[in-house]
Amino acid sequence: MTRQAVRTTLTLTLPLAVCVLAGCASGASGASGASGDGGDGGDDGPEAVRATATPTAWATPTVRTIPFELYTHCGIEEARVGSTYFEAVTPLSDGAGHPPEGWDDPSQQGWMTVVSDTQAVFTDDAGHEVSFRARPGATDFKRICD
Structure with missing residues (x-):
């Protein structure tokens, strides 16, 4: 399977x-x-x-998994699912503001599993897994990467 x-x-x-x-x-x-x-x-x-x-x-919990393109160009720090902004629990980077080795640049294809209103997890076929937590009240990304 x-x-x-x-x-x-x-x-x-x-x-x-x-x-x-x-x-x-x-x-x-x-x-x-x-x-x-x-x-x-x-x-x-x-x-x-x-x-x-x-x-x-x-009530049945609303866990959903959707195809997701994670922006990685300046490292893995944030994601937006619908109108909710999430931040990585443990941000990932190569130390110079780029994605770590083994990650695609500028984005990584995978899946985002929205576990709850406050938690999401990104996974992909390469075996990467990144946990995210919601930023309550956020209306934009903390940092826009060029």
Whole structure:
């Protein structure tokens, strides 16, 4: 299986697995004697679980992987996904303001996995992996490279 096929499979199956596990965990809570009304400490059955579960408890995380062209000309420092600006957790450079050895210049083709509103990870076929964190409130890159 290709690396892209693995990513696609994981991206599609992860939310399903989380949903199934969440359902099992809720069922286990009800079956283990979770109290629905707090009066006798007994199990009030499935209705008690439904009454206490909120929609956010069942929400599937929005992890998505998209093809991405990472700008590398002055090193790996920042990325923008949609309207969110991210900064590299550990910026990479050759020490002279260029991408490190093994990276394409001016950009590297790969995939960006948006893990959450505040985290993203860039990967590529060369085996590179760079973690990014969101810059809340950012409306532009910190530095524009020539």
